[in-house]
Amino acid sequence: MAVTWANIKDLFYEFVGDREGVHQFFTAAQLQGWLHESMREVAERTHFKDVEATQTATENLPTSNVPTYMYEVWRVEVDDEYVRPITAYEIRKQDRFWQERTGKIYWYLLDEYQTNPDTIVIRWFEIPASDAEFSIYGYGNPGLPNDSTDTNAMNVPEWFAYALLWGILARAYDADTQMRNRDISAFFRMMWDDAIMRLRIRSNGRLEGWAPDYYSTDLSLSIWNNLPRTIPEP
Numbered sequence: 587m588a589v590t591w592a593n594i595k596d597l598f599y600e601f602v603g604d605r606e607g608v609h610q611f612f613t614a615a616q617l618q619g620w621l622h623e624s625m626r627e628v629a630e631r632t633h634f635k636d637v638e639a640t641q642t643a644t645e646n647l648p649t650s651n652v653p654t655y656m657y658e659v660w661r662v663e664v665d666d667e668y669v670r671p672i673t674a675y676e677i678r679k680q681d682r683f684w685q686e687r688t689g690k691i692y693w694y695l696l697d698e699y700q701t702n703p704d705t706i707v708i709r710w711f712e713i714p715a716s717d718a719e720f721s722i723y724g725y726g727n728p729g730l731p732n733d734s735t736d737t738n739a740m741n742v743p744e745w746f747a748y749a750l751l752w753g754i755l756a757r758a759y760d761a762d763t764q765m766r767n768r769d770i771s772a773f774f775r776m777m778w779d780d781a782i783m784r785l786r787i788r789s790n791g792r793l794e795g796w797a798p799d800y801y802s803t804d805l806s807l808s809i810w811n812n813l814p815r816t817i818p819e820p
Contacts, residue, residue, distance in 0.1 A: 588739035589747035591621070591731040597751055602758070602765065611765045612758055614733060622730045624753030624778075625742065629727045630657050632786045634743065637726035643710060643718045646688065649699060652706035652722055659706060661723040664691045669720075674698045677711060688713040691720075743788075749781035 595617065604611050629635050639653045643664065652659060662669045672693040677684050695709040708722075728741035740747040752774045759771035 591736040620754045620757040633725040634789045648713045656724045656726040659724040664720045752778035
């Protein structure tokens with residue numbers, strides 16, 4: 587049976603000795619806010635959620651904004667063709683006047699154009715001479731539930747869903763309320779970090795620098811030298 591936001595809320599209120607609708611200690615808005623913070627944190631730290639978006643690169647406009655629910659871009663296609671990433675340093679070495687050129691999009695840049703930590707900006711090369719449809723693929727935020735959709739399944743792996751309670755409780759007991767208890771908050775933060783690490787291990791193929799260096803092509807080596815350093819299961 588799928589885990590829902592209503593299930594997690596019931597456990598939260600039971601633990602803190604409160605009831606939904608009464609909110610003696612924590613408001614409904616606070617609780618929902620802590621859930622959203624927890625879901626964003628786990629998405630950023632583990633990259634478990636693939637997202638995509640299709641937009642339009644505007645004629646003669648050098649940049650386009652990526653949707654705010656996306657944390658990292660790993661593929662871009664323009665008019666169904668793969669566009670390669672490049673850095674400003676690399677393109678500068680090839681073309682002094684690259685910033686002025688317009689035409690067909692061949693490359694995209696992400697460095698030197700990020701001014702807002704909540705929004706990724708893509709710089710096109712060349713600047714599109716006409717409107718062009720592009721698709722972005724990356725890692726992003728799962729759909730965030732609210733109290734009006736609390737019977738829908740949580741948009742996280744089912745085995746991880748109840749661990750969101752640890753992230754919420756860590757934040758609740760650290761909040762400036764009469765229930766503040768830094769020791770309890772630290773305890774749940776430890777449990778929350780442990781759950782995130784388990785999900786991170788399961789998602790390690792998506793994380794930068796994950797490439798396994800423990801494999802060897804030398805068959806004369808002992809098999810023990812080829813075993814993974816971590817077991818990708820919780």
